[in-house]
Amino acid sequence: MQFKIMFGQDLDSLRKIYFKDFKETFKNESFEIGDMIIKQDSGKSYFEIDIVPQTKKVYAIKQTFKYEDGWGYKNNSILNIIKVGKKGTSRTFSGMEPNPFISYTCSVGDTIVIPIYWDSHIIANKFSSGNNQEYNIWGKIDLQTKIWKQEERQLDWDITNNVDELKVIDLFSSYSIHRGLREETVSHSIRFEAINPGKFTLQIGDTKLPIIIFSKGKSIRKYVTQVRGHQWEDNVTSTALPYDHTKEIKYAILRVGDKIDVTYNTYIQEIKNPSKSNLKLEINKQN
Numbered sequence: 001m002q003f004k005i006m007f008g009q010d011l012d013s014l015r016k017i018y019f020k021d022f023k024e025t026f027k028n029e030s031f032e033i034g035d036m037i038i039k040q041d042s043g044k045s046y047f048e049i050d051i052v053p054q055t056k057k058v059y060a061i062k063q064t065f066k067y068e069d070g071w072g073y074k075n076n077s078i079l080n081i082i083k084v085g086k087k088g089t090s091r092t093f094s095g096m097e098p099n100p101f102i103s104y105t106c107s108v109g110d111t112i113v114i115p116i117y118w119d120s121h122i123i124a125n126k127f128s129s130g131n132n133q134e135y136n137i138w139g140k141i142d143l144q145t146k147i148w149k150q151e152e153r154q155l156d157w158d159i160t161n162n163v164d165e166l167k168v169i170d171l172f173s174s175y176s177i178h179r180g181l182r183e184e185t186v187s188h189s190i191r192f193e194a195i196n197p198g199k200f201t202l203q204i205g206d207t208k209l210p211i212i213i214f215s216k217g218k219s220i221r222k223y224v225t226q227v228r229g230h231q232w233e234d235n236v237t238s239t240a241l242p243y244d245h246t247k248e249i250k251y252a253i254l255r256v257g258d259k260i261d262v263t264y265n266t267y268i269q270e271i272k273n274p275s276k277s278n279l280k281l282e283i284n285k286q287n
Contacts, residue, residue: 018047018116025127029054034113045118052111053084062126063117077229080114081105088216093260095209096252100225111221161283165198165213168283169259177271186274188265190281194254200285204264208286211260212251220253 019033031051053059059082085091085104092103106112116125161168170191177184190204194213202209214220254260269275 018049021127022049026051026059047116047118049114049116050111051082051114053082053106053108055084056086056108057084058082059084060126060128061114061116062128064125078117079227079229080224081227082112082114082224084108084110087219088255088257090255090257090259093252093254093258095260095262097225100227105225106222107219109219111219113221113223115223115226158280159283160281163200163202163283163285165194165196165200165211165285166192166202166260166283167195169193178268182271183268184271185266185268187263189261189263190283191259191261194256194258194260197256199251200287202262203284203286204262204281207262207264209262210251211254213254213256213258216256218255220255222253 022031022033029051031049034048034050051059059080061080063078065076065078081100083100083104083106085107087108089104089107091098091105091107093099098105157171159168159171168190172189172191174187174189175184176187197213197215199212200210202211252260264281267275
């Protein structure tokens with residue numbers, strides 16, 4: 001369902017419009033509209049809508065922004081992606097949030113908090129549900145990127161894992177070639193599987209990531225993952241980012257069985273003269 005906003009509408013009337021259209025779109029789901037919040041740092045307003053998915057399904061809420069001619073950025077968009085798996089389905093995290101392109105973002109019974117913006121530049125909102133959503137509506141980032149397994153690059157990491165809640169299951173590196181084709185950005189990452197509940201800060205060298213791990217069947221409350229599309233003079237790029245409000249969330253919220261990717265070392269090197277990496281890796285935690 002899609003509706004357009006008339007400039008000048010007050011927030012109270014918008015709340016009623018959102019409620020009506022949201023109710024029609026998600027009439028077979030359990031949901032409620034939360035309090036309207038004003039972000040003081042940016043001056044933007046947004047609603048928070050709570051929805052509790054009852055079935056395995058894909059949901060999407062799209063908002064489109066339009067700016068005046070000459071501004072440069074035109075028709076920017078925000079897509080809230082909610083991929084619901086069966087209760088207990090494992091998810092794959094990229095840092096603090098599940099990656100919406102390769103993983104379920106939540107499970108049946110979780111409370112999903114959806115931020116809906118109100119801004120004078122918003123021209124349309126679209127509520128929809130179903131298994132065929134427009135995940136590639138923003139185009140793609142034109143980067144030459146390769147991901148290598150450590151054994152393919154013959155990197156023999158010496159790993160010491162002192163964290164009982166996480167098991168190391170993979171190591172991988174990405175190599176993004178720069179425009180001049182002389183340098184590349186290298187990122188080394190490690191993938192864990194959550195095997196025991198706990199609350200701690202994961203530490204790998206200088207990298208620190210606060211984590212909470214719940215039991216496998218635990219229902220949780222979380223914010224959705226958003227994909228933001230930036231269009232600059234007809235060139236569209238994609239960014240998979242958590243909503244800004246997650247800056248207030250102090251921990252990556254996992255369940256036993258979830259996997260999480262942590263990038264612990266990033267640097268620039270000459271393609272023809274690669275840097276030597278420290279092959280000793282110690283993984284610790286702070287309670």
